[in-house]
Structures are given as C-alpha cells and as structure tokens.
Amino acid sequence: MPYKEKVIVKKYYAIGEVAEELNVATSLIRFWEGEFDTLKPKKNRKGNRQFTKEDIENLKLIYHLVKEKGYTLQGAKEIIKTDAKTAKDKLAIINSLKKVKSFLQELKEKL
Helix, strand or coil: CCCCCCCCCCCCEEEHHHHHHHHHHHHHHHHHHHHHHCCCCCCCCCEEEEEHHHHHHHHHHHHHHHHHHCCHHHHHHHHHHHHHHHHHHHHHHHHHHHHHHHHHHHHHHCC
C-alpha cells in the first residue's frame, strides 16, 4: 500500500502571522480585539494570542469595513451586529472577483 503524505492543517495562528497576512500592525489587531466582541482569540500559557481561521475571517471583515469601505468603528460594529452574514457574503464575492481580475490580468500580459 503506497504511503500517503498527511497534509498538516494549522488550527492556530500567531498575531504576527495574522498581521502579516492583513498587512497591518499587530497593535491594530490588539486594538480591534478590544473594540469588537467577535474577536476573542485564545491565549496560550504564555499569554500569546492564538487566532483561528474564524478569527482571521472576522478580522478580514473588520479590515474591509473600516479600511476599505471607510466605516467608523461604531458603523462597522453595527453592521457586524445586525447583518454579519450579508457583510461576510459580500466580502467573499469581492475577494472572488479580485482573484478573477488578477487571473485575467495575468492572462492578458501573457498574450
């Protein structure tokens, strides 16, 4: 029987990894953690934050609302509180369209 290599899936991410992915300072993530109830990363024995995929998705939504759409913190909180699902769905569509656009631009350059 051939050996199958297991794919290791990370459950938790350090704040530095998350900050790098979002291209923001770790201090901004800590600030948002205090402002938004949806952000509750676990902490290990040393007190280091451990973010799950869901935490990262919530951060991406906050980033989108505050940094890209220009909402105030209060405005972003209201949207997340009243209609988080719709906001997440819209963000997913936007991200999908950005990927398609990037792919099409690469294709255009190769032609």
